[in-house]
Amino acid sequence: MDDVLLDVQNLKTHLPLEEGLLKAVDGISFAIRRGETIGLVGESGCGKSMAVRSIMRLAPNFADISGRVIYHPQEGDPVDIVRLDAHGERIRDIRGGEIAMIFQEPMTSFSPLHTIGNQITEAIRVHRTQDRKEARKIAIDLLGRVGMSNPSQRMSEHPHQLSGGMRQRAMIAMALSCEPSLLIADEPTTALDVTVQAQVLQLMRDLQDEFGMSILYITHDLGVIARMVQHVAVMYLGKIVEFTDVDSLFYQAKHPYTSALIKSIPKIGKKSRRRLESIQGAVPVPINRPPGCGFFPRCSVAIPGLCDRVDPPLVQVAPGHAAACYVYPEVAEAANVSELEGQGNGTR
């Protein structure tokens, strides 16, 4: 595992709210290798955004973060980002310089009062060069590379003068300005139209080939996942319930939630007026949630007395394929719940 870039181990982000403890991220582990694209997929409220914000130490101040996020720089010793001072110098070096981020809403992600050029060169001047002219040159070059026409004129324009797609291109240029080793993309195309989404997705693939960075891609859109990533982590209620390569995910999903999700989405080109297989119930709120598997109330294969009592751990159930579900004996074994199961049956 020499080529590991980022190693997330048992990351937890808990938010104490008035209504109770919100376990936004509740013990997730995964690793990203150099040059690899990992997808983090899940519905709203599953904690995927909070997870990446915790990795960048951009979670709210009152959030309680634990676990480890080991970052392995190209040169130098690995650092545990969770242990860093959230406003300190080291994390600021990493942010933007080594790990960059793009966000969902290209409109609100830019300050409307400053020019595009100002906001891009700012990042360059923090991490790469003090020289204004050089920073400007780098920025113009980048704007050209993300496919913006007339880049030097764009530099002096304000965000509201650009269309949504152009803004997202500028955002990507800004994120890539310091040639980060990891790009975190948080739903970067959700707010865009399909044809523009196709442009941006293609652009990101091309740029990855060119720059060779790793990408952590967050989305709720399985179509985007299928197109963009190599490995996928499926999140539900703050936990990763399945982790595998993208082909197995779509063809051999192991977790009931994943397979139900894949079956429930209408697929283009498969016109049929038959009913979709829907998942019953609603996505619960992760506040003061009861013990056991989060998917239990909606699961068609749930084992009462077991699934609603002990959280299933994420365990390898096939080569390179991990799932957190008791239908696999490996999981029950790892959780050491064989006696519990007996108890559960006994009480029924």
Next chain:
Amino acid sequence: MERDDVILRVKSLKKYFPIEKGLLRRTVGHVKAVDDVSFEISKGEVLGLVGESGCGKTTLGRCILRAIDPTSGQVILRTHEDDTVDITRLDKKQLRALRKEMQLVFQDPFSSLSPRMTVLDIIGEPLWAQGVRGKALESQVKELASLVGLNTGHLNRYPNAFSGGQRQRIGIARALATNPNLIVADEPVSALDVSIQAQILNLLQDLQEKLGLTYLFIAHDLSVVEHIADRVAVMYVGKIIELAETEKLYLTPQHPYTEALLSAVPKPDPRLQEAQIILSGEVANPADPPSGCYFHPRCKYAEDRCKQETPALREVLPGHYVSCHFAEELELEGVSL
């Protein structure tokens, strides 16, 4: 294509929003949000209306319901009494009386339900407007609630006690309350979680089959539209550029924009990631559209003629309407399986 079971006939509908400028607020131009749109929907049919943001699909839906007044054109609705009425010519009073014939399902399940009313009052509002009161109202609402799969014991609750999917059921029940001839569903599932979308789509489909409903189904998600619609109309910058039976449109599109649109949809299958058609540029500005065919600056098949002549929507194959000069010559690809 004169059919006698037509519920809705839209003829040359236009909605122009004026652009005002200068010292005296003179009108210097128009945003042609809906620009000469014509189509019809038969009883029991689902017509899908797809397009990207700003193409005018929502405005079109609102004009048909006369939530906003169209600039010109006709919207002819067949009522329960088998009369045909041009909605654009009704005065306020007549319009209110006709409201029961057509209803809207909203996109946002949060903003479309008043936080100050109980679910009973929300679902019952169209009935209340018809003068139904008291016990009769309550029993009808109960019936509607169970029809859409809501717990009838929860009708005295407020919307804040319901999840997004349940709220959308409430909105659907409200739309069904007066047994309307036409339901306009404006992106009814796009605000919902992926795992909830299927529930609501299934519900809409079941209701349609059970009650013989007629939908104008507006959405930007082509896979959702394909799933539910009998025929699909594609809009681009205020105009319908292609209209055909769903299967034909998806398998053998005749307009280059439709082709590109279909190709751009990310397929949820890693083994089906063929090269996409990447359109250059972005959707034209409806306030200042290009000359000729609005799509020509982005069209890889465009020729000189496309820059000068605006193509009309014409029937190139039976029931397949396209506005492209070269529809017959082009060999376009649809979604392949």
Next chain:
Amino acid sequence: MSTRSTVAELASPAELHYEILSQQQLIWRKFKRHRVAYFCMIFLVLFYVLAIFAEFFAPYGPFKRYTDYLYAPPTPIHFIDENGAFNLRPFVYKISSELDLNTFQRTYVEDTSEKYFLQFFTKGEPYRLLGFIDTDIHLFGVVEPGVFFPSGTDGLGRDLFSRMLLGARTSLFVGLMGLAVGFALGLFFGGLSGYYGGGIDMLIQRLIEFLQSLPTLPLWMALAALVPPEWTPIQVYFGISLVLAIVGWTGLARVVRGKLISLREEDYVLAAKLSGLSERAIITRHLLPGFLSYLIVHLTLAIPHMILGETALSFLGLGIQPPAVSLGTLLQDSQNVQTVTINPWLLLPGGLVVVIVIAFNFLGDGLRDAADPYKHL
């Protein structure tokens, strides 16, 4: 996928309250959680009661002059007497004054030889409670010839505490009166503007901008100069509240208009329209309830403005005129810095103004936070 903030994204508020609470109940519950505002509300309610029954709570009549006690400081209350014995019942000593013949200033000293116990429900100056109950019972007082001035006396030897209670009544209700007029104006113009839009809206908006660009006080002064000097105090009182309202309605009109416009844009209002509801039903079922809470908030925050306006005008001698009593006219007595420096208790009415205004502000803040029960989680 919405663009709400991270926390909201994780837990949409609607799904947190799996409870059967109406909006009003949610507002009330949230308001009660705002301790300070809740406390201020109770305080204000009590204070209004105090003001309504001012004559009963005041030990003396507002015009009763004790010529032996000009500028007398607040009378000290004692529990422990000159012998060090504790009395459960508070008492005051006899106050005697001496005139310093060099400075011509009076000094007051306690004469420990005579003490007067505080009594409840004493008979005193007769008055007419609520304007129709004739009585002479006061909540507390001391037997003549003892005197008890809880806040001292003014230059004419009148009990300041009693005058403050009566003055507060005038000021508090001028605020409400002005508000009622301003409310009507604001609701009317704001409603017209927001509901019809277009040309009417343009016109009213320009009018409001125009009024708001004028300096308030000179405008008040000019308008207050309109009130003829020969009017009776009651007429002046109405006149002043009218003046305050004429200047003050613009803010409310803006709130009403803005809220109406944003409510008209709400999907659920469109749904009502598409359900075939009449305009009137839409207004009464959706629009009015929709901004009622905002209206209350705005009104709460507008009352202190009215009170401050009255105080300022009366202080300048343009508002309520003596002998009528208001907090402003009471403060007029403190215009002379020399006098106030020697007799600082004359500033007490000012302190009262500050306390009342602060209480209204807290109350308004609490209501504003609560008015939108879904806004902050």
Next chain:
Amino acid sequence: MLNYLLRRLLYMVIVLFLVSILSFYIINLPPGSWIQNYALELEASGDIVDQEELDFLNKRYGLDLPLHEQYFRWVLPLISKGDFGESFEWGQPVWPLIEERLFLTMTISIASIIFVYVVSVPIALYSAINQYSIGDYFFSFMGLIGLATPNFLIALVFMIIMLRVFGVTPGGLFSPEYLREPWSLAKFWDMLTHLPVPVIVIGTAGTASLIRILRAQLLDEFQKQYVLTARSKGLRERFLIIKYPLRMAFNPIVSGIGSLLPQIVSGSAIVSIVLGLPTTGPLLLRALIAQDTYAAASMLLMLSVLTVLGVFLSDMLLMWLDPRIRYERAN
């Protein structure tokens, strides 16, 4: 852009025109006129009322004419020659009477606005960054008291403190020796040394409300996505707060000058009366009570000119600051 400017200027002229009509009519609305007041006053003091003199004054000031004619007698010379007419009360032209006072009103108002900004911006920034800290509560509470205390009361308390602690009676804008002197550098300096007290008194309410608004605005901005973007670029917290949220919060504050200015002018009027400052406030009060039409109307008009102009300037400033508005108005 030019269109917008022209429209604004046109609008300003209309507003001022309306103000002139309005103030003129309001002043004349109370029953009686200056002449009648004058006659009553003479009578009260036991003087003989000379009917001829009254008639002469009536003629001279046109008080026997219908109101609209009186208005034109005042406004036409004002437009054509910049002549404000003559004060009945003082028997001399209005302009020299109010010229210096207007200048002082303006000086005090501008100084107060500067004071308001200089004090409230750092406090608001501190309060927003250290939300719910002891300092934040302290400033919030102080702000509330400042907001709730009438200006004249603050002035009074100030004077009492000065009198008690330092034994001096503050008030006025000049030391006695400069009072009747012509303007000089020394006199100007003398004025500056007298400015702080009225400026603090006038500015308190404005400071309090500005802290509240700015703090709320900043807290709002801190939540915005672009702040997160800036953080994700690795910017220093202090740098990014100043560059983005503070800068952003400034826009509504600048446009707030529009509402701050009338408030400040009002405040300065009443504080001037209490502190005996030679601004337009006390003079206006007298003119209003005496129904000295020309003087009062001229002062009301000039005060409105000041505020309207201030609002206009703040709007221009906002346009310069905010590219979105610039963009919108250019189109």
